[in-house]
Amino acid sequence: MACRHESDTTAPFPGKREHPMHILITGGCGFLGVRLARTLLAGGPLALAGAPARAIARITLADRVPPPADLQADARVQFVPGDLCEQVDNGALPLARADALFHLAAAVSGECEADFDLGMRSNLNATRMLLQACRHAGHAPVFVFSSSVAVFGGSPEQPLPAVIEDSTLPTPQSSYGIQKFIGEQLVADFSRKGFVQGRSVRLMTVSVRPGRPNGAASGFLSGMLREPLAGERARCPVAPETPVALASPGNTVAGIIRAASASAAEWRVRTAVNLPALTTTVREMAQALEHVAGRATSALIDWEPDAQIAKIVTSWPSRIHAARAQSLGLSADPSFDAILRSYLRENPQAHQWPRQ
């Protein structure tokens, strides 16, 4: 894979030579990583943490699987294959040259419930090792940490408030949620010490994800749209009235990039920012599918409750008052119909139903 160094010829401060901007994305070949990389490469110069905007000279994607062909063909993209903990351990990541890290790599919620040690390693150890490596690199890079709405969980003894605020105490009901919340604490303290410029963002459940199921308990919230659009049956394991808080892939990536660009004054405090979410129900999602693709398509949803998945999903919050995100100029998707239409526009090959 080629790599070209670009010198920034439009340095805003005469006499101060700006080095080429270098971005590192862990989990960079996953769904969000790829979308983030494409968005950054297609965008203009990037402002990091309130600094003047500079062109992106290189994006390094760290992952266990290779990037798609379009990113492989981009001379600005470098791929570092392997396990993240091992990569940090053996110095394979170009941390000393990274202006910003987007730490997206994680084991997902279902995996972490099934394999406790996997989650502790992939989510907790890896985040800590990456932060320590940034600290030792010594230049306090921007560190965007993808936390999750799964830090919030309700139980009969400790129900969630009706609306989640940025100041709501997380009481995670899953190992994944605990590990993400611990990651937030580490990012906060490494930031306070000046080791990184931390930006923890809590991603909402993303829908509609293209591709295949990924083992997350939330997977059906994409699958119940994606599979019927491709002419296949799909299961909805929760009751139709189940409320959910969702964000489109595009809106999610916009939030991640905004976190990286926010100045310290805009970011204000070291606690995590809840990204905005659209509150809807799975019934409304099925209705949107019917609006957009017809009744024959929405009839491909099998409403078969699964108590274990329902227990996890209903422990997640469904109403988010994302005040800090709003102060950064971010907002929720306007409707699930709009989310679904974006998915179809962005994935024209992904549906087989007759166009209307």
Added chain:
Amino acid sequence: MACRHESDTTAPFPGKREHPMHILITGGCGFLGVRLARTLLAGGPLALAGAPARAIARITLADRVPPPADLQADARVQFVPGDLCEQVDNGALPLARADALFHLAAAVSGECEADFDLGMRSNLNATRMLLQACRHAGHAPVFVFSSSVAVFGGSPEQPLPAVIEDSTLPTPQSSYGIQKFIGEQLVADFSRKGFVQGRSVRLMTVSVRPGRPNGAASGFLSGMLREPLAGERARCPVAPETPVALASPGNTVAGIIRAASASAAEWRVRTAVNLPALTTTVREMAQALEHVAGRATSALIDWEPDAQIAKIVTSWPSRIHAARAQSLGLSADPSFDAILRSYLRENPQAHQWPRQ
């Protein structure tokens, strides 16, 4: 050091043979560990997590320094010397036989601010390793984790609420506070998974501590009483009107033991319990010293502000509404005069001023 196994001849369930109760205390030779051990040994049978009370057959103290003579002489006490992480690593701790662990070992706040790696190792790694070892022991022991009021910290951008509730979001302003808050999360998830029966209690600032200063930023809150009582000058590095939340050693140990005895139904949720605290000011503490020991003694306090210590201390909360602790039957010390009189009663050798 001798060790005697006692069989419990009063097993409450006929036919079920109760093994002798074994308690492990990490940091067991520190000030609180020693006091906890003495209180447990002097008390009668102990109820753990709501189970029927049983006699304590053995207490193992894990620490780097040996216990005092009275504990060394007790046949029920075993001492395991060494570094906690190494002890867990090499299997030196009798975890498989421990009915309850009181995890008190920690690097204190001032040390953790000065030496980041020390805090990460002594507070985060050690807690995690101990929890993993309990998990692998397989019998879900009671695990009392001594967290701290230092999880709460205010900043100009994110001031603390006027009163701290059990549901207040901690925003730690120190590495120590972050590490303790992470410990709480680990205890919560290991409990949820059934690996331990976790009981996280947030200890308030303890005053009056006997002995020598220990490097904590809060040290002066004991030293400004203890040293003048011993005829020595002592520094108060914060302004007289500084409000503080305090608990006596006796009240603190009572809270720790109550956490171990609480049933799952009494404990209710997996988040940490704020122990009760008396709200006072350092001026009132000096006045109490004058009441109890005369003006010549309180005049030994040097009021010399230290901006760095004042910044840490004033970031701590001073008003705690300890609702969950109250529901467990715990309450704050009635006054600082009462705290000071307890100290003098318990430490008759520690003061040189003329009795009044």
